[in-house]
Amino acid sequence: MVYVRLVVCGLCCLGLPALVQVAAGQSAGGAGQGGAAAWLKLSDYPRPPAPDTGWGIHDNPNCMWQASPELLREMRQRYGFSWFKVLACGANKLEVVKAARAAGIEPVVRLYVDRPAPHYPRPGQESAEFRRLVAAYVKAGARYIEAGNEPNLELEWAAGEWEKPERVERLCRQWLNARRLIAAEGAIPVFYAMSVGGSDGRSAGQWWTDCFETFRKWGAIDEAFAGTAFGVHLGPLNHPLDYPFDPQRNLPHATPAERFESLMKDNSCYLGVELLIHLMDRYLPARIPILSTEGGAFPDNQADPDYPKVTPELHRDLNLGIFQRMNPRHPQYWGDPLFAQMSWIWHTESGMFAIDSWHDNPKYGRMPILDALEKEPRFDRGVIFETTTSAPAGP
Numbered sequence: 001m002v003y004v005r006l007v008v009c010g011l012c013c014l015g016l017p018a019l020v021q022v023a024a025g026q027s028a029g030g031a032g033q034g035g036a037a038a039w040l041k042l043s044d045y046p047r048p049p050a051p052d053t054g055w056g057i058h059d060n061p062n063c064m065w066q067a068s069p070e071l072l073r074e075m076r077q078r079y080g081f082s083w084f085k086v087l088a089c090g091a092n093k094l095e096v097v098k099a100a101r102a103a104g105i106e107p108v109v110r111l112y113v114d115r116p117a118p119h120y121p122r123p124g125q126e127s128a129e130f131r132r133l134v135a136a137y138v139k140a141g142a143r144y145i146e147a148g149n150e151p152n153l154e155l156e157w158a159a160g161e162w163e164k165p166e167r168v169e170r171l172c173r174q175w176l177n178a179r180r181l182i183a184a185e186g187a188i189p190v191f192y193a194m195s196v197g198g199s200d201g202r203s204a205g206q207w208w209t210d211c212f213e214t215f216r217k218w219g220a221i222d223e224a225f226a227g228t229a230f231g232v233h234l235g236p237l238n239h240p241l242d243y244p245f246d247p248q249r250n251l252p253h254a255t256p257a258e259r260f261e262s263l264m265k266d267n268s269c270y271l272g273v274e275l276l277i278h279l280m281d282r283y284l285p286a287r288i289p290i291l292s293t294e295g296g297a298f299p300d301n302q303a304d305p306d307y308p309k310v311t312p313e314l315h316r317d318l319n320l321g322i323f324q325r326m327n328p329r330h331p332q333y334w335g336d337p338l339f340a341q342m343s344w345i346w347h348t349e350s351g352m353f354a355i356d357s358w359h360d361n362p363k364y365g366r367m368p369i370l371d372a373l374e375k376e377p378r379f380d381r382g383v384i385f386e387t388t389t390s391a392p393a394g395p
Helices: 016-023 071-078 094-102 123-141 168-182 204-218 221-225 255-266 270-281 312-324 368-375 381-385
Strands: 053-057 085-087 105-113 144-146 188-191 227-232 290-294 338-343
Touching: 053 071, 071 094, 071 368, 085 094, 085 290, 094 105, 094 123, 105 123, 105 290, 105 338, 123 144, 123 168, 168 188, 168 204, 168 221, 204 221, 204 255, 204 270, 221 290, 227 270, 255 270, 270 290, 312 338, 312 368
Parallel strands: 053 085, 053 338, 085 105, 105 144, 144 188, 188 227, 227 290, 290 338
Antiparallel strands: none
């Protein structure tokens, strides 16, 4: 949740726990020792009931704050949110997850611990408690679980760990362990979302590539990603949604190869999702859901001085444009794998993130994006799974 500010269908027939167990059929061993795993179709992954807009919002970054059942119903009915990122300190958000599920919202739960990389959860008592928490949230209605955050930032690593060699390899080993434990309790593990820019100068796109390459080298692509989802923190900064292929950059007619090369160099844009889909097609046997559990446009952001600062009006236009392109019928649709955008943030009472609040911004009050969402027509992304031919998957 640091970002560049510092850089800067419910399943029927076969129940979800059983299906995840099938997809998670690997051993408890390390890299390359997993057994055969099942790759699910995108249509097999759970989503909220129709209309699933793919629109969502992030919890208060104070993980003790709890959204009320009334607020969650309002999020769904008034603003069209069908996804909610839940930031949990231990078991304190079980009732929030139950209320979200009752409101028709898909909760994505992050189990928060300070500086989780590269060990969380450690073997022994910590792993046992981790499994108990996952099981409790699954029972409450959670189907997607995150166990870490932005591991390309030094501040997310335990003291003294960032400086050690084989940073990517240690992160990948941590994922294989956490992924196995989450799946064993009947949830879908969500791969760690990267910050747009990393503390070591590598972009999110380069970290994705390095992780994919590591699992490929280990022969552990199936073990790492079958039956999982991929977490991202997609946001445009103060760029237009088509950056870097907007007219100002003079690349609107780039070839697919040129687009990939450009996005690998600069993924500080919402089209980072296009890059990730491209990398999935390169490394994975099948695409898996992409969950943007933070992101969107932030008020007052001017990370790129060549583009205007994000005013409340531009904040509205960028975030509304992101949500509109979740519609499979939109001519600039983001693609089937992008299941949800849970934008940063509903609100927080104080601190450095208060300026990002949508509901009660300390500088601007109620942000105009909320008025726009009240009027915006709803749609159901589930239509892409109702026929054998899905909507175009983007460039």
